[in-house]
Amino acid sequence: MNRLIGLLFVLVTLCLPKPAAAQETPAQGAAAAESSGTWATIQKDKRLIWGSDMEGGGPFIFPREDDPEQVTGFEVDLAEKLGEYLQVTPEFSQGQWDKLLDLLRAEKVQLVINGYEWSPERAELFEASMPYYVYALQLMARTDDAGVTSWDDLKKPRPDGALMKIGVLTGSASQEVMEEYCGALCEVIGYDGNTDAMREVETGKLDATLQDTPIASFYAPSFPALRPIGEPVAPGYYVIYARKGDKQLIQAVNEALILMLRNGELERIYSRYGIWDKQQQELFTLAEHAKFFGYEKAAQVEVNTADAPLTQAEVAVTSTRKRGWVVVQDYFPVLIKSAGLTVVLAGLSFPLAVLAGILIAVGRLYGPAWVRLPLTAYVEFLRGTPLMLQLYFIFFLLPELGVNIPAFTTAVLGLAINYSAYESEIYRAGIQAIPGGQMEAALSLGMSPTQAIFRVIVPQAVRIVIPPVVNDFIALFKDTSVCSVVTLIELTKRFTVLSMSTQAVVEMMLMTAFLYLVMSYPMSLIARNIEKRLGGSGVNV
């Protein structure tokens, strides 16, 4: 489904007037001059905004144990170091992994550093740095599973005839590799989080999983029941992506990467997370070749391999699996804080939706045709398309038309616009339920139609529709979770991020569900109260 939506947007995007990215040969000079702007901006602002998804988890980027609102991980350290070399302050910007390149395109971030493989397709659309890590794909299965001891076993169905199920990260190289390997002989299932598939193998829902080596190494201690099967395969490169045309920025990044590599700083960072392995030697070969591409200076820095042992402080906390009340103790405050964002989003967007909904309903019932028709189209369009796509459109596609709206505003507007369609239908029904005599009585007292509508009809309609409106509010309340698509970390996103990094999925889920419940239940009570009070005024309900 996600892929289908993605495809849809690619198609939509193709129809939009293309920005600099698509301007090839004739205007190349102009495009380059224009996009050197990003590097200039970074130097001017002294800050570098890089996008990454903390939900992806360790060892890339994940919440810090002592302060779950801050992030840590080898890519965080890498970005810090990069900042030092470029003499700017790196600023992390949260985004959903599969939307990071959209964030880049929409100029919400300046670089993407999040385990993105180099691929010819991406290199075509974006500027790619030199690799900062050489990964490979490691097959993993349960230690006690005699049915999976080699890659070949994957193609043999279980004794009961069921095909082997292999979990992969959706949209990653592992998915491509596995799908090609399996064909029709085994089943590939995509997951959104790194460790989801590992957990599913552990519980027996999956037979095996194919993971990037950093993940396999980093999480090995957390999943003692899993073991690596065979040698890592299909090596590839993690690279940093920048917008097409940002060549100066990428050159600066490359130079820093080469220096960090030759200084031994890259090794130091990776060692902290237990992911420096022999495959990284290839980075030196690549850096060596870089001298032919304008990086003579960096490539001549002496290689420093005499590495001092890591100090205690430098050894990164590896992933530990927590269970029970200690999780609640540690993470409840952070969840509550994210719940606050959920409340604010709902609290700001719903009144707007109600107001717009009333006006739309009145327009559709009492307005002339030139008002009614567009409003009907508005309602049908918004009801007929998913909220997620609407948010996506506002956040990622409007910037291509020159309208850049911040994430929070996007979320409030998107929710308000989407729900105004539903609200208007509720109020339309409410207004239609008011007896015609009310309008006649108001008019015969000398009120204008507008006065009659807003002082007599709407106040009564509002009372009648309290139950469905409260229902709608609770629905919106929960729909705020969709806002993670525009980079906001509300309650649900915080839940997924924390359950990924702590592996305490059940505890996190219970806490999150509890928070949603304690927030929405009082609303039902308040609504019932209002209903009772206003019901006393005698509008027939």
Add this chain to the structure above:
Amino acid sequence: MIHVDSLFKRHGELEILKGISLTVNRGEVAAIIGPSGGGKSTFLRCINGLETFQGGAVRVGPHVLSANLHPRKDAAQLQKVRKVVGFVFQQFNLFPHLSVLGNLIEAPMLVDKEPKEAAVARAVALLDRVGLLAKAEAYPRDLSGGQQQRVAIARTLMMRPEAILFDEPTSALDPVMANEVLGVISDLARADQTMIVVTHSMRFARQVSDHVHVFAGGHDVEFGPPDKVFGDPQHETTKAFLKEAGKD
């Protein structure tokens, strides 16, 4: 005060009013009686623009309603007439979300921008006049039908109408409550309030009106002073109708 000139109203193929003319002078009370479906209510609703009509004209003081007005486009013109012509409905049509006092002061404050204190003072006086001062804070659904209709009359009076149209004001009420309401209307008549009353109560029509009109089949078939119309009806329809009505 009110001059209706050959009013013609059609609803699709159905001709409801077939050229009715009628005049009510200041301080007069006109009663309209006649069999159901004779066009009485429709006629009344045309006078303050709740219904449009296809021919003729309505003149109320200096304001004129011509044929084929558009409810939205001609709203301003309709509003002018409605400000000077009150309307009391068979079903009362009080605003259920407002208290009795709220029902009374809403329109004056909204339409005439009357200050709240002044409106409340007048409302209290009017409630006293219709005998419902004690119910000022009550909501419509806590009132009997007769009380609701008296509040509706007071609400109409709040706009200081030059004329009031009553559309079968007691038809939804039992006899006791009907008498309460008729008492209030009679008081208004004594105070020289210009009124047109559509009613099924022959006794009331006879008591209160200066002249009586008998509507049947879209025509004003007979009109004159009540004693003449009731005592010596000329038209066959009137005779038949009064005979039927007398049975009740």
